[in-house]
Amino acid sequence: MPNPTAAMLVIGDEILSGRTRDANMHFLAQELTKQGIDLKEVRIVSDDAAAIERSVKSLSEDYEHVFTSGGIGPTHDDITADCIARAFGKTIDIRADARALLEAHYEKSGLELNAARLRMARIPESATLIENPVSTAPGFTLENVHVMAGVPSVFQAMVASVLPTLTGGAPLLSQTLRVDRGEGDIAATLSSLAKDFGDLSIGCYPFQINGVFGANVVIRGTEGGRIDAAVTRLARDLEQ
Amino acid sequence: MPNPTAAMLVIGDEILSGRTRDANMHFLAQELTKQGIDLKEVRIVSDDAAAIERSVKSLSEDYEHVFTSGGIGPTHDDITADCIARAFGKTIDIRADARALLEAHYEKSGLELNAARLRMARIPESATLIENPVSTAPGFTLENVHVMAGVPSVFQAMVASVLPTLTGGAPLLSQTLRVDRGEGDIAATLSSLAKDFGDLSIGCYPFQINGVFGANVVIRGTEGGRIDAAVTRLARDLEQ
Numbered sequence A, B: 001m002p003n004p005t006a007a008m009l010v011i012g013d014e015i016l017s018g019r020t021r022d023a024n025m026h027f028l029a030q031e032l033t034k035q036g037i038d039l040k041e042v043r044i045v046s047d048d049a050a051a052i053e054r055s056v057k058s059l060s061e062d063y064e065h066v067f068t069s070g071g072i073g074p075t076h077d078d079i080t081a082d083c084i085a086r087a088f089g090k091t092i093d094i095r096a097d098a099r100a101l102l103e104a105h106y107e108k109s110g111l112e113l114n115a116a117r118l119r120m121a122r123i124p125e126s127a128t129l130i131e132n133p134v135s136t137a138p139g140f141t142l143e144n145v146h147v148m149a150g151v152p153s154v155f156q157a158m159v160a161s162v163l164p165t166l167t168g169g170a171p172l173l174s175q176t177l178r179v180d181r182g183e184g185d186i187a188a189t190l191s192s193l194a195k196d197f198g199d200l201s202i203g204c205y206p207f208q209i210n211g212v213f214g215a216n217v218v219i220r221g222t223e224g225g226r227i228d229a230a231v232t233r234l235a236r237d238l239e240q
Helices: A024-035 A049-062 A080-087 A096-109 A115-121 A152-165 A183-196 A224-239 B024-035 B049-062 B080-087 B096-109 B115-121 B152-165 B183-196 B224-239
Strands: A005-011 A038-045 A065-069 A092-094 A122-124 A128-130 A139-142 A145-148 A173-179 A201-209 A212-221 B005-011 B038-045 B065-069 B092-094 B122-124 B128-130 B139-142 B145-148 B173-179 B201-209 B212-221
Touching (some): A005 A024, A005 A049, A024 A065, A049 A065, A080 A145, A092 A115, A096 A122, A096 A128, A115 A122, A115 B183, A128 A152, A139 A152, A183 A201, A183 A212, A183 A224, A183 B115, B005 B024, B005 B049, B038 B049, B065 B152, B080 B092, B080 B145, B092 B096, B092 B115, B096 B115, B096 B122, B122 B139, B128 B145, B128 B152, B139 B152, B145 B152, B183 B201, B183 B224, B212 B224
Parallel strands (some): A005 A065, A065 A145, B065 B145
Antiparallel strands (some): A201 A212, B092 B122, B128 B139, B173 B212
Protein backbone atom coordinates (compact mmCIF):
# COMPACT_ATOMS: atom_id res chain seq x y z
CA MET A 1 0.00 0.00 0.00
CA PRO A 2 1.40 3.43 -0.86
CA ASN A 3 2.23 5.78 1.99
CA PRO A 4 -0.32 8.40 3.04
CA THR A 5 0.19 11.76 1.34
CA ALA A 6 0.40 15.19 2.90
CA ALA A 7 0.67 18.86 2.04
CA MET A 8 1.70 21.86 4.09
CA LEU A 9 0.29 25.37 3.95
CA VAL A 10 2.51 28.07 5.45
CA ILE A 11 0.70 31.32 6.16
CA GLY A 12 2.99 34.27 6.51
CA ASP A 13 3.81 37.56 4.85
CA GLU A 14 7.13 37.60 6.66
CA ILE A 15 8.45 34.66 4.64
CA LEU A 16 7.22 35.99 1.29
CA SER A 17 8.84 39.36 1.93
CA GLY A 18 12.16 37.68 2.70
CA ARG A 19 12.20 39.00 6.24
CA THR A 20 12.42 35.57 7.83
CA ARG A 21 13.40 32.17 6.58
CA ASP A 22 10.86 29.45 7.14
CA ALA A 23 11.95 26.81 9.63
CA ASN A 24 8.70 24.89 10.09
CA MET A 25 8.61 23.38 6.64
CA HIS A 26 12.00 21.78 7.01
CA PHE A 27 11.08 20.42 10.45
CA LEU A 28 7.75 18.99 9.28
CA ALA A 29 9.34 17.46 6.17
CA GLN A 30 11.78 15.54 8.33
CA GLU A 31 9.16 14.39 10.84
CA LEU A 32 6.77 13.19 8.13
CA THR A 33 9.54 11.28 6.38
CA LYS A 34 10.34 9.46 9.64
CA GLN A 35 6.66 8.63 10.08
CA GLY A 36 6.23 7.28 6.55
CA ILE A 37 3.94 10.05 5.35
CA ASP A 38 4.87 11.52 1.95
CA LEU A 39 4.98 15.31 1.89
CA LYS A 40 3.96 16.04 -1.71
CA GLU A 41 3.45 19.77 -1.81
CA VAL A 42 4.07 22.93 0.20
CA ARG A 43 2.39 26.26 -0.41
CA ILE A 44 3.27 29.56 1.19
CA VAL A 45 0.64 32.28 0.99
CA SER A 46 0.29 35.69 2.56
CA ASP A 47 -2.11 36.70 5.35
CA ASP A 48 -4.88 37.02 2.79
CA ALA A 49 -8.25 35.43 3.48
CA ALA A 50 -9.07 34.46 -0.12
CA ALA A 51 -5.63 32.91 -0.68
CA ILE A 52 -5.80 30.90 2.54
CA GLU A 53 -9.31 29.60 1.88
CA ARG A 54 -8.59 28.68 -1.73
CA SER A 55 -5.34 26.90 -0.88
CA VAL A 56 -6.66 24.93 2.05
CA LYS A 57 -9.65 23.71 0.04
CA SER A 58 -7.54 22.61 -2.86
CA LEU A 59 -4.87 20.89 -0.73
CA SER A 60 -7.49 19.22 1.45
CA GLU A 61 -9.05 17.64 -1.65
CA ASP A 62 -5.76 16.55 -3.18
CA TYR A 63 -3.94 15.04 -0.19
CA GLU A 64 -4.77 12.87 2.80
CA HIS A 65 -3.42 15.30 5.39
CA VAL A 66 -2.85 19.03 5.37
CA PHE A 67 -0.70 20.78 7.96
CA THR A 68 -0.87 24.55 8.31
CA SER A 69 1.44 26.87 10.23
CA GLY A 70 0.88 30.48 11.21
CA GLY A 71 -1.90 32.97 11.74
CA ILE A 72 -3.56 31.65 14.89
CA GLY A 73 -2.29 34.22 17.41
CA PRO A 74 -4.17 37.11 19.02
CA THR A 75 -3.48 39.93 16.55
CA HIS A 76 -5.57 41.42 13.74
CA ASP A 77 -3.56 39.61 11.08
CA ASP A 78 -4.29 36.19 12.62
CA ILE A 79 -7.11 35.08 10.38
CA THR A 80 -6.28 31.43 9.76
CA ALA A 81 -8.90 29.84 12.04
CA ASP A 82 -11.73 31.84 10.49
CA CYS A 83 -10.53 31.05 6.96
CA ILE A 84 -10.35 27.31 7.66
CA ALA A 85 -13.87 27.35 9.13
CA ARG A 86 -15.16 29.12 6.02
CA ALA A 87 -13.34 26.74 3.71
CA PHE A 88 -15.31 23.85 5.24
CA GLY A 89 -18.59 25.75 5.73
CA LYS A 90 -18.35 25.51 9.53
CA THR A 91 -19.30 28.14 12.10
CA ILE A 92 -16.59 29.49 14.39
CA ASP A 93 -16.76 31.17 17.79
CA ILE A 94 -15.00 31.24 21.14
CA ARG A 95 -15.33 27.66 22.31
CA ALA A 96 -15.74 26.69 25.96
CA ASP A 97 -13.04 24.01 25.99
CA ALA A 98 -10.40 26.30 24.47
CA ARG A 99 -11.51 29.19 26.67
CA ALA A 100 -11.10 27.05 29.79
CA LEU A 101 -7.51 26.21 28.79
CA LEU A 102 -6.67 29.88 28.31
CA GLU A 103 -8.37 30.94 31.55
CA ALA A 104 -6.36 28.45 33.58
CA HIS A 105 -3.15 29.49 31.82
CA TYR A 106 -3.55 33.24 32.19
CA GLU A 107 -4.76 32.95 35.79
CA LYS A 108 -1.57 31.08 36.63
CA SER A 109 0.64 33.54 34.77
CA GLY A 110 -1.04 36.63 36.21
CA LEU A 111 -1.66 38.10 32.75
CA GLU A 112 -5.01 39.41 31.66
CA LEU A 113 -7.14 37.23 29.38
CA ASN A 114 -8.19 40.20 27.29
CA ALA A 115 -10.32 40.28 24.15
CA ALA A 116 -7.30 39.83 21.88
CA ARG A 117 -6.09 36.73 23.73
CA LEU A 118 -9.64 35.33 23.80
CA ARG A 119 -9.54 35.30 19.99
CA MET A 120 -7.17 32.36 20.36
CA ALA A 121 -10.15 30.37 21.73
CA ARG A 122 -11.99 30.81 18.42
CA ILE A 123 -12.25 27.23 17.20
CA PRO A 124 -14.52 25.92 14.43
CA GLU A 125 -17.44 23.69 15.47
CA SER A 126 -16.61 19.96 15.38
CA ALA A 127 -12.83 20.57 15.33
CA THR A 128 -10.59 18.64 17.71
CA LEU A 129 -8.10 20.66 19.77
CA ILE A 130 -4.35 20.16 19.33
CA GLU A 131 -2.44 20.43 22.59
CA ASN A 132 0.09 23.26 22.96
CA PRO A 133 2.43 22.48 25.85
CA VAL A 134 4.50 25.61 25.16
CA SER A 135 2.04 28.48 25.43
CA THR A 136 -1.36 26.77 25.88
CA ALA A 137 -3.40 28.40 23.09
CA PRO A 138 -4.45 25.29 21.16
CA GLY A 139 -4.32 24.38 17.50
CA PHE A 140 -7.06 22.27 16.00
CA THR A 141 -7.82 19.53 13.51
CA LEU A 142 -10.81 20.08 11.22
CA GLU A 143 -11.54 17.27 8.78
CA ASN A 144 -8.08 16.39 7.39
CA VAL A 145 -6.49 19.78 8.17
CA HIS A 146 -4.23 20.24 11.17
CA VAL A 147 -3.97 23.92 12.09
CA MET A 148 -0.88 24.91 14.05
CA ALA A 149 1.01 27.98 15.22
CA GLY A 150 3.83 29.63 13.30
CA VAL A 151 6.24 30.19 16.20
CA PRO A 152 8.72 27.34 15.68
CA SER A 153 8.81 26.09 19.28
CA VAL A 154 5.01 25.95 19.38
CA PHE A 155 4.73 24.47 15.90
CA GLN A 156 7.13 21.70 16.81
CA ALA A 157 5.27 20.89 20.03
CA MET A 158 1.97 20.72 18.13
CA VAL A 159 3.45 18.45 15.47
CA ALA A 160 4.57 16.17 18.31
CA SER A 161 0.97 16.20 19.61
CA VAL A 162 -0.60 15.40 16.25
CA LEU A 163 1.74 12.93 14.56
CA PRO A 164 1.20 9.99 16.95
CA THR A 165 -2.53 10.14 16.14
CA LEU A 166 -1.92 9.59 12.42
CA THR A 167 -1.32 6.30 10.69
CA GLY A 168 1.94 6.37 8.81
CA GLY A 169 3.29 4.08 6.17
CA ALA A 170 6.68 2.46 5.97
CA PRO A 171 9.32 5.07 6.88
CA LEU A 172 11.32 6.29 3.92
CA LEU A 173 14.92 5.09 4.04
CA SER A 174 17.74 6.59 2.04
CA GLN A 175 21.39 6.24 1.22
CA THR A 176 23.60 8.87 -0.35
CA LEU A 177 26.54 8.23 -2.63
CA ARG A 178 28.80 11.20 -3.23
CA VAL A 179 30.28 11.24 -6.70
CA ASP A 180 33.12 13.58 -7.58
CA ARG A 181 32.08 13.93 -11.18
CA GLY A 182 29.73 16.35 -12.89
CA GLU A 183 26.18 15.07 -13.12
CA GLY A 184 26.39 15.21 -16.89
CA ASP A 185 28.98 12.42 -16.68
CA ILE A 186 26.83 10.10 -14.63
CA ALA A 187 23.40 10.89 -16.03
CA ALA A 188 23.25 7.90 -18.39
CA THR A 189 24.27 5.53 -15.59
CA LEU A 190 21.60 6.92 -13.28
CA SER A 191 18.99 6.71 -15.97
CA SER A 192 19.67 3.02 -16.48
CA LEU A 193 19.66 2.45 -12.71
CA ALA A 194 16.30 4.22 -12.38
CA LYS A 195 14.83 1.95 -15.04
CA ASP A 196 15.97 -1.23 -13.25
CA PHE A 197 14.94 -0.04 -9.77
CA GLY A 198 11.50 1.39 -10.50
CA ASP A 199 10.45 0.90 -6.85
CA LEU A 200 13.12 3.35 -5.66
CA SER A 201 13.43 7.08 -6.10
CA ILE A 202 16.82 8.14 -7.40
CA GLY A 203 17.73 11.80 -7.06
CA CYS A 204 20.85 13.56 -8.24
CA TYR A 205 21.83 16.77 -6.46
CA PRO A 206 24.76 18.56 -8.04
CA PHE A 207 27.11 20.72 -6.06
CA GLN A 208 30.16 22.81 -6.76
CA ILE A 209 32.91 23.20 -4.19
CA ASN A 210 35.99 25.27 -5.01
CA GLY A 211 35.19 25.04 -8.69
CA VAL A 212 34.94 21.25 -8.70
CA PHE A 213 31.63 19.79 -9.78
CA GLY A 214 30.20 16.77 -8.01
CA ALA A 215 26.85 15.28 -7.17
CA ASN A 216 25.14 13.53 -4.29
CA VAL A 217 23.07 10.65 -5.54
CA VAL A 218 20.29 9.91 -3.06
CA ILE A 219 18.47 6.62 -3.34
CA ARG A 220 15.22 6.42 -1.41
CA GLY A 221 12.75 3.66 -0.77
CA THR A 222 11.06 1.68 1.95
CA GLU A 223 13.09 -1.54 1.63
CA GLY A 224 16.64 -1.36 2.93
CA GLY A 225 17.77 -4.39 0.92
CA ARG A 226 16.73 -2.85 -2.38
CA ILE A 227 18.50 0.40 -1.57
CA ASP A 228 21.67 -1.56 -0.71
CA ALA A 229 21.44 -3.39 -4.03
CA ALA A 230 20.99 -0.16 -5.98
CA VAL A 231 23.90 1.60 -4.24
CA THR A 232 26.18 -1.41 -4.86
CA ARG A 233 25.21 -1.52 -8.50
CA LEU A 234 25.71 2.23 -8.89
CA ALA A 235 29.16 2.16 -7.28
CA ARG A 236 30.15 -0.70 -9.61
CA ASP A 237 28.74 1.00 -12.73
CA LEU A 238 30.59 4.20 -11.94
CA GLU A 239 33.93 2.44 -11.49
CA GLN A 240 33.89 1.00 -14.97
CA MET B 1 -0.52 51.60 -9.32
CA PRO B 2 -0.12 48.40 -7.32
CA ASN B 3 3.19 46.57 -7.56
CA PRO B 4 3.51 43.68 -10.01
CA THR B 5 2.79 40.28 -8.44
CA ALA B 6 4.88 37.13 -8.57
CA ALA B 7 4.87 33.50 -7.54
CA MET B 8 7.66 30.98 -7.20
CA LEU B 9 7.56 27.28 -8.01
CA VAL B 10 10.30 25.20 -6.39
CA ILE B 11 10.75 21.78 -7.96
CA GLY B 12 12.53 19.34 -5.72
CA ASP B 13 11.98 16.06 -3.92
CA GLU B 14 14.99 16.81 -1.75
CA ILE B 15 13.22 19.69 -0.01
CA LEU B 16 9.95 17.82 0.51
CA SER B 17 11.79 14.87 2.04
CA GLY B 18 13.55 17.18 4.49
CA ARG B 19 16.97 16.29 3.09
CA THR B 20 17.87 19.85 2.23
CA ARG B 21 16.58 23.24 3.28
CA ASP B 22 15.54 25.49 0.47
CA ALA B 23 17.75 28.55 0.05
CA ASN B 24 16.46 29.91 -3.26
CA MET B 25 13.09 30.99 -1.99
CA HIS B 26 14.55 33.19 0.68
CA PHE B 27 16.99 34.73 -1.79
CA LEU B 28 14.32 35.43 -4.41
CA ALA B 29 11.93 36.86 -1.78
CA GLN B 30 14.55 39.40 -0.76
CA GLU B 31 15.47 40.34 -4.33
CA LEU B 32 11.86 40.80 -5.41
CA THR B 33 11.11 42.96 -2.38
CA LYS B 34 14.03 45.23 -3.29
CA GLN B 35 12.74 45.46 -6.85
CA GLY B 36 9.17 46.31 -5.84
CA ILE B 37 7.64 43.05 -7.06
CA ASP B 38 5.27 41.42 -4.56
CA LEU B 39 5.92 37.71 -4.03
CA LYS B 40 2.43 36.43 -3.28
CA GLU B 41 2.77 32.67 -3.27
CA VAL B 42 5.37 29.91 -3.27
CA ARG B 43 4.71 26.30 -4.13
CA ILE B 44 7.08 23.40 -3.67
CA VAL B 45 6.29 20.27 -5.63
CA SER B 46 8.13 17.02 -6.26
CA ASP B 47 9.80 15.92 -9.49
CA ASP B 48 6.41 14.84 -10.80
CA ALA B 49 5.34 15.88 -14.29
CA ALA B 50 1.63 16.28 -13.53
CA ALA B 51 2.29 18.34 -10.40
CA ILE B 52 4.74 20.64 -12.20
CA GLU B 53 2.45 21.22 -15.17
CA ARG B 54 -0.63 21.86 -13.05
CA SER B 55 1.17 24.26 -10.71
CA VAL B 56 2.88 26.27 -13.41
CA LYS B 57 -0.37 26.72 -15.32
CA SER B 58 -2.25 27.85 -12.27
CA LEU B 59 0.45 30.23 -11.04
CA SER B 60 1.01 31.65 -14.51
CA GLU B 61 -2.68 32.58 -14.71
CA ASP B 62 -2.87 34.06 -11.22
CA TYR B 63 0.29 36.18 -11.10
CA GLU B 64 2.22 38.49 -13.40
CA HIS B 65 5.53 36.65 -13.04
CA VAL B 66 6.40 33.08 -12.14
CA PHE B 67 9.93 32.04 -11.16
CA THR B 68 10.82 28.35 -11.05
CA SER B 69 13.89 26.70 -9.57
CA GLY B 70 15.16 23.19 -10.10
CA GLY B 71 14.91 20.32 -12.52
CA ILE B 72 16.81 21.66 -15.55
CA GLY B 73 20.02 19.65 -15.26
CA PRO B 74 21.19 16.67 -17.34
CA THR B 75 19.77 13.75 -15.32
CA HIS B 76 16.65 11.62 -15.78
CA ASP B 77 14.79 13.46 -13.00
CA ASP B 78 15.28 16.84 -14.71
CA ILE B 79 11.90 17.18 -16.35
CA THR B 80 11.06 20.84 -15.74
CA ALA B 81 11.72 22.19 -19.26
CA ASP B 82 9.52 19.56 -20.88
CA CYS B 83 6.73 20.16 -18.36
CA ILE B 84 6.77 23.92 -18.91
CA ALA B 85 6.62 23.43 -22.67
CA ARG B 86 3.61 21.11 -22.29
CA ALA B 87 1.90 23.52 -19.88
CA PHE B 88 1.93 26.15 -22.65
CA GLY B 89 1.32 23.78 -25.56
CA LYS B 90 4.77 24.46 -27.05
CA THR B 91 7.13 22.02 -28.72
CA ILE B 92 10.54 21.44 -27.20
CA ASP B 93 13.80 20.14 -28.65
CA ILE B 94 17.53 20.75 -28.57
CA ARG B 95 17.81 24.32 -29.76
CA ALA B 96 20.72 25.60 -31.83
CA ASP B 97 21.39 28.71 -29.72
CA ALA B 98 21.55 26.75 -26.46
CA ARG B 99 23.57 23.99 -28.10
CA ALA B 100 26.13 26.49 -29.33
CA LEU B 101 26.60 27.83 -25.79
CA LEU B 102 27.15 24.33 -24.43
CA GLU B 103 29.52 23.36 -27.27
CA ALA B 104 31.74 26.36 -26.62
CA HIS B 105 31.70 25.72 -22.87
CA TYR B 106 32.52 22.02 -22.99
CA GLU B 107 35.16 22.48 -25.66
CA LYS B 108 36.90 24.97 -23.42
CA SER B 109 36.60 22.75 -20.35
CA GLY B 110 37.74 19.58 -22.14
CA LEU B 111 34.65 17.67 -21.03
CA GLU B 112 32.52 15.67 -23.41
CA LEU B 113 29.22 17.18 -24.52
CA ASN B 114 27.43 13.84 -24.23
CA ALA B 115 23.74 13.06 -24.72
CA ALA B 116 22.92 13.78 -21.08
CA ARG B 117 24.51 17.22 -21.15
CA LEU B 118 22.87 17.97 -24.50
CA ARG B 119 19.50 17.60 -22.75
CA MET B 120 20.31 20.94 -21.13
CA ALA B 121 19.94 22.51 -24.57
CA ARG B 122 16.29 21.40 -24.72
CA ILE B 123 14.46 24.72 -24.82
CA PRO B 124 10.81 25.29 -25.77
CA GLU B 125 10.13 27.09 -29.07
CA SER B 126 9.73 30.86 -28.69
CA ALA B 127 11.37 30.91 -25.24
CA THR B 128 14.11 33.47 -24.50
CA LEU B 129 17.33 32.17 -22.96
CA ILE B 130 18.42 33.25 -19.48
CA GLU B 131 22.17 33.67 -19.17
CA ASN B 132 24.04 31.39 -16.78
CA PRO B 133 27.47 32.90 -16.06
CA VAL B 134 28.27 30.13 -13.56
CA SER B 135 27.99 26.92 -15.55
CA THR B 136 26.67 28.04 -18.98
CA ALA B 137 23.61 25.77 -19.39
CA PRO B 138 20.90 28.43 -19.81
CA GLY B 139 17.55 28.92 -18.18
CA PHE B 140 14.69 30.35 -20.21
CA THR B 141 11.67 32.61 -20.08
CA LEU B 142 8.48 31.31 -21.69
CA GLU B 143 5.50 33.68 -21.57
CA ASN B 144 5.56 34.96 -17.97
CA VAL B 145 7.51 32.02 -16.52
CA HIS B 146 11.22 32.29 -15.76
CA VAL B 147 12.79 28.84 -15.56
CA MET B 148 16.00 28.64 -13.55
CA ALA B 149 18.37 26.10 -12.03
CA GLY B 150 18.12 24.77 -8.49
CA VAL B 151 21.81 24.96 -7.55
CA PRO B 152 21.87 28.13 -5.43
CA SER B 153 24.91 29.77 -7.07
CA VAL B 154 23.39 29.26 -10.52
CA PHE B 155 19.90 30.26 -9.40
CA GLN B 156 21.23 33.51 -7.98
CA ALA B 157 23.18 34.30 -11.12
CA MET B 158 20.10 33.67 -13.26
CA VAL B 159 17.94 35.88 -11.04
CA ALA B 160 20.52 38.61 -11.52
CA SER B 161 20.20 38.10 -15.31
CA VAL B 162 16.40 38.24 -15.30
CA LEU B 163 15.43 40.89 -12.76
CA PRO B 164 16.82 43.92 -14.61
CA THR B 165 14.57 43.04 -17.56
CA LEU B 166 11.41 43.26 -15.45
CA THR B 167 9.54 46.39 -14.51
CA GLY B 168 9.23 46.68 -10.77
CA GLY B 169 7.05 48.89 -8.64
CA ALA B 170 8.02 51.03 -5.71
CA PRO B 171 10.40 49.06 -3.48
CA LEU B 172 8.83 47.87 -0.26
CA LEU B 173 10.26 49.68 2.76
CA SER B 174 9.92 48.50 6.32
CA GLN B 175 10.66 49.40 9.90
CA THR B 176 10.64 47.04 12.83
CA LEU B 177 9.73 47.93 16.41
CA ARG B 178 10.67 45.35 19.00
CA VAL B 179 8.19 45.21 21.85
CA ASP B 180 9.00 43.32 25.03
CA ARG B 181 5.42 42.38 25.73
CA GLY B 182 3.33 39.42 24.67
CA GLU B 183 1.43 40.01 21.44
CA GLY B 184 -1.82 39.50 23.32
CA ASP B 185 -1.06 42.71 25.22
CA ILE B 186 -0.52 44.83 22.13
CA ALA B 187 -3.08 43.31 19.78
CA ALA B 188 -5.76 45.96 20.36
CA THR B 189 -3.24 48.76 19.78
CA LEU B 190 -2.06 47.17 16.53
CA SER B 191 -5.59 46.63 15.36
CA SER B 192 -6.41 50.31 15.79
CA LEU B 193 -3.15 51.28 14.06
CA ALA B 194 -3.95 48.98 11.12
CA LYS B 195 -7.34 50.67 10.73
CA ASP B 196 -5.82 54.17 10.63
CA PHE B 197 -2.95 53.19 8.30
CA GLY B 198 -4.79 51.13 5.72
CA ASP B 199 -2.06 51.83 3.14
CA LEU B 200 0.56 50.03 5.25
CA SER B 201 0.92 46.38 6.12
CA ILE B 202 1.40 45.79 9.83
CA GLY B 203 2.70 42.39 10.88
CA CYS B 204 3.27 41.10 14.39
CA TYR B 205 5.84 38.34 14.82
CA PRO B 206 5.97 36.93 18.33
CA PHE B 207 9.11 35.46 19.81
CA GLN B 208 10.11 33.86 23.06
CA ILE B 209 13.62 34.25 24.42
CA ASN B 210 14.55 32.67 27.75
CA GLY B 211 10.90 32.35 28.68
CA VAL B 212 10.12 36.02 28.01
CA PHE B 213 7.52 36.75 25.35
CA GLY B 214 7.95 39.64 22.99
CA ALA B 215 7.05 40.61 19.46
CA ASN B 216 8.58 42.33 16.48
CA VAL B 217 6.11 44.63 14.86
CA VAL B 218 7.02 45.14 11.21
CA ILE B 219 5.42 48.02 9.35
CA ARG B 220 5.76 47.85 5.58
CA GLY B 221 4.81 50.18 2.81
CA THR B 222 6.17 52.13 -0.11
CA GLU B 223 6.17 55.61 1.48
CA GLY B 224 8.85 56.20 4.08
CA GLY B 225 7.00 59.14 5.65
CA ARG B 226 3.89 57.08 6.32
CA ILE B 227 5.95 54.31 7.91
CA ASP B 228 7.68 56.86 10.14
CA ALA B 229 4.31 58.24 11.21
CA ALA B 230 2.96 54.79 12.02
CA VAL B 231 6.02 53.78 14.02
CA THR B 232 5.92 57.06 15.99
CA ARG B 233 2.23 56.60 16.72
CA LEU B 234 2.76 52.97 17.76
CA ALA B 235 5.62 53.81 20.11
CA ARG B 236 3.46 56.52 21.70
CA ASP B 237 0.40 54.28 22.02
CA LEU B 238 2.44 51.55 23.67
CA GLU B 239 3.94 53.92 26.24
CA GLN B 240 0.57 54.95 27.59
